[in-house]
Amino acid sequence: MIQINSAGRNGKTDINNIKFIFFIGIVIFLWPVSIFSASRQGTLEFLTGRYQLDDPRFKAVYAENGPVYGLALSAHLFRPVNFYLEIRYFQRDGFLTYTREKTQFHLLPLSAGVRAMLPVGILIPFIGAGADFYTYYEDNPIGTVLNFTHGYHLAAGLYLQFGRLPLFFSARVKYSRATAEEEKGRRIQLGGLETALGFGFVF
Numbered sequence: 001m002i003q004i005n006s007a008g009r010n011g012k013t014d015i016n017n018i019k020f021i022f023f024i025g026i027v028i029f030l031w032p033v034s035i036f037s038a039s040r041q042g043t044l045e046f047l048t049g050r051y052q053l054d055d056p057r058f059k060a061v062y063a064e065n066g067p068v069y070g071l072a073l074s075a076h077l078f079r080p081v082n083f084y085l086e087i088r089y090f091q092r093d094g095f096l097t098y099t100r101e102k103t104q105f106h107l108l109p110l111s112a113g114v115r116a117m118l119p120v121g122i123l124i125p126f127i128g129a130g131a132d133f134y135t136y137y138e139d140n141p142i143g144t145v146l147n148f149t150h151g152y153h154l155a156a157g158l159y160l161q162f163g164r165l166p167l168f169f170s171a172r173v174k175y176s177r178a179t180a181e182e183e184k185g186r187r188i189q190l191g192g193l194e195t196a197l198g199f200g201f202v203f
Contacts, residue, residue, distance in 0.1 A: 042203055045072040045170060049196025051090045051107075055189040062094035062105055068194060080118055084128070086111040088194075096140060103140030107190065109133070109176070111153060124159040134178050134190050151178025151191055170198035 052065035070088035077083050090107040113130015131152055138145040157172025176191035 042073065042075045043168070043200050044203065045074070045198045045200030046070075047072060047086070047088065047170075047196045047198045049172075049194060051088075051192060051194045053190060053192040055192075057188065058105075060097055061103060062092040066090065066092050068196065070196070072198070072200070077114070080116050082115050082117050082126070082128075084111075084113055084115060084130070096142065099141070101141045103138065106137040108135045109178075109190075110135075111176075113153070113155070115155065117159075122161045124161065125156075126158065127156045129154050132176055132178055132191075134180065136180065136190060145182065147180050147182065149178050149180035149190065151176055153177075153191070166202040168200055168202065170196075170200065172196050172198070 047068075047070035049068050050065050051068035053059070068088050068090045070086055072084060072086040074082050074084040087108070087110050090109070092105045094103050094105070095101065096103055110133045111130055113128050115126045115128025117124050117126040129152070132150060134149050134151065136145075136147055153174050153176035155172055155174040157170060160169045162168065172195070174194040174196070176194070178190045180188050180190055182188060
């Protein structure tokens with residue numbers, strides 16, 4: 001009887017040891033590897049979301065908001081500061097206010113900035129700010145406009161890491177201001193609210 005109990009206890013001990021080792025293995029695999037680590041200095045990210053310009057005249061001619069697509073690169077500066085560079089593309093079709101003729105609008109914002117990133121487990125919230133350079137093109141029967149301007153933005157969001165895998169998802173919100181001057185002293189506000197989701201790689 002004593003030998004049977006001893007074998008039973010040993011069997012339970014072995015099972016518990018296996019469970020413990022398995023648990024430790026999972027923890028080690030899922031334990032987040034910071035994108036600030038020495039071996040990983042940057043990210044490449046693909047973005048898609050919605051962009052809404054604040055200008056009332058734009059809203060009167062074009063749909064209020066639409067899809068925006070982008071590409072982002074980032075590089076580690078020093079803990080916890082990160083530098084980023086983004087380029088996005090936004091396009092809308094609409095109708096002129098009085099003649100109802102078709103018009104088309106293209107916007108290409110280029111953004112650069114810095115952000116603070118604070119890892120919390122597999123989540124990495126961030127907040128940042130930077131400068132923008134806007135190129136926009138509008139084409140309709142009245143005329144064609146190609147213009148440039150600059151502005152600034154504030155951004156916040158978070159990354160979701162996949163443990164030791166060099167992959168992540170992201171979600172962000174950005175608010176920008178950029179006023180462009182046109183003929184006859186007219187101004188157009190190209191900034192607005194942007195929300196986006198992203199998928200990327202750490203390298």
